[in-house]
Amino acid sequence: MELSVKEKVYQIISQIMETSVESISENSSGDDIDKWDSLKHMDLMMTLEEEFEIQFTDEELVESTDVKSILEAIQEHV
DSSP states (O other), rough: OOOOOOHHHHHHHHHHHHGGGGGTTTTBBTTTTTOHHHHHHHHHHHHHHHHHHHOOOOHHHHHHHHHHHHHHHHHHHH
């Protein structure tokens, strides 16, 4: 069974931020995920670009500060 975009994103966030998938929601951000700092954020965004074969705009990279906005940005490209 193929994972949905949302499930893939949650798994990637879980791996990069070293947190459980269950602890992630659309409202999750650097405010409630301890390891989510600027370096991890760039790592996350680059990993998502590779996974979904997309290229985020500079604006999307800066504005995608929570899971919901990241999912919305990905939807714009896929």
